[in-house]
Amino acid sequence: MTAAASPEISAKLEAILTGIKETAALPLSQARTLPREAYTDEDYFAFERENIFKKDWMCLAHVSQLKTPGSYIALDLFDEPLLVIRDREGAIRVLSRVCAHRAMDIMPDDPAFPREGETRLLVCPYHKWVYELDGTLRGCTQMHNAEGFDKADWKLAEFHSEVWNGFVFVNFDGNAKPLSEQYADFDRVIAPWNAADMEVAIELEWDCDFNWKVMVENWMESYHHIGTHATTLNVSMPGELTWSEPEHPYFVHAHLPYTEKLRGELRASRAGGPKVPGFEWIEGLSEDQAFEWGLFTGFPCFMFLTTHDRALWYRLLPVAADRCLLLTTTLVSKKAKEAPGYAEALVSETDMLNTFHSEDMVMNAAVQRGLKSSKVVRGRLSHLEEPVWLIQRYLAARAEGRYPEKANRAPYHGPKAMQAAE
Structure with a gap:
């Protein structure tokens, strides 16, 4: 018996679950937002708590x-x-x-x-x-x-x-598959950063008056850079360049490439030219790995980001349908902490992190207020919001007590899609 077929589930909750599954079944070209109750209803949040958070790894x-x-x-x-x-x-x-x-x-x-x-x-x-x-x-x-x-x-x-790549996870019901199995593909992608040997250098705490999915969706899609981060992140990482890897049962992986201008500045800096703000580079990265933000969510809410000189990790603790607690961190290599100029970089990068996080917090809180409105509509999604669609498909699968299937295809958009088309 699937979770949605349980006799304990109310008609209201059944309708929400049906709406999520019907939405997730749409192709990306027809994708739209979830029913607002998926973000506002406490009974549905209780369902997530028992059937998602307590069964998966946090x-x-x-x-x-x-x-x-x-x-x-x-x-x-x-x-x-x-x-x-x-x-x-x-x-x-x-x-x-x-x-x-x-x-x-x-x-x-x-x-x-x-x-x-x-x-x-x-x-x-x-x-x-x-x-x-x-x-x-x-x-x-x-x-x-x-x-x-x-x-x-x-x-x-x-x-x-379990400890995986230096991160401590808990599974409440004790039945989740080992992380080494669930995140095996994830592990291969992030291995060059050696996250287990990195150290948390920056921590910022946020008490958030919005649903946990609002946070994760915002984290994974970079379409909002065009608006929310127009004068900050979008300058060096334009939202229109973002693209996503094919569907995976246990995580989402999106790419946010740097502009050619920033790539050139980083190459020149590495060759001894003017220093670019930031930390000591992570050793052993290819240019493809270094010259982008690699965006990840390990389901349900392990948020991780990779780039040329650091990793970001967000600890997200869902509290209620309209509240979550967030710790945003920056991790750097031990070599970076010992490098000249580290103290100055720590100050400037903390300020930068706080600036763009604050931009996100304003938007996320406003989204939650909009979701509670009697006039809210089910909007259509851009192709740049493919990660949101993939998260929907995870939620729909977990409502049936399963995980999504691993997709055997090229990416829908981005350089690999163009290569496949050629």
Whole structure:
């Protein structure tokens, strides 16, 4: 039985799922936007939570944020208090923060309990039960009269997690296929960046009053550069040049090439000419790899970007139909952090990142307001919005408990499409 055929699904939810599937079945040339309820309805968001987010992999951290034993990040996702931590042996785990004694969150939402840091032990502040970094119970005062009580039986619960390319993922239901299998093709494409050896250099936090899909769609399509980023990103990466790889079951991959002018400036800079703003180049990249933004979303919401001198990673945590929490980061090589001028580059690039992110946040919030209007219409999509269409096809497939099929074709648009036509 597919998720949409479950007897627990209401008529309203059934109609939303049917609308998503009918929309996703359209060819790209006829593509249009999803029903607005896909972005505004809390029942549909609850369906996504149980049938998409909890069944697939969610990215929580990068290993460079957890460098030493005891390093941790505390965050909440789908009513689960989570603790991403490196234990004494160096393994990274995703533990529950719920004490095995009386259900206390051992790191309450209070300034006295930092959301990230370093610790030797995990101590519940309620009754001082003490846990090791791997979640095993070390100490619990005044429990000697509890008949049959054995500390070995009372651990912090642990969630199914994996580290892939330096990123820490959690799977709530424990049944997702290994990331090495799901993201094998993704891995091959981004291998030259050696993301596991990069370090998070910039972090910006955003509390977003829009649906998670509004964020992911905006991230993946560069058509909006023509408007939103007209005086920033579009100058060096015109939206009309963007093109997408054929459909993949587990991720979307789009290309946003640099202008010939910027390519020339980068070549000259590498040959000893005037320095171009940014960080030390990633070693071993071809010009095709270096001279574009490679845009990726690993389903459902692992957002990753590659370019000549850095990678970007966005941690997206869906909260409600009209809210998500976002951490936007820049990752650079260790060599870049040691290069002359790194401190100055960090300041200017943080400012640049904040500028174009702020442009996106204004637009995304305005889209969410528009989706709530009684006058909203189902718009048509440009060929430049192919990633939006591919995301729709993922959502439709997951509503049926499956994944999209891998496409065996040349890209619809872009240089590879032209080569195929010739």
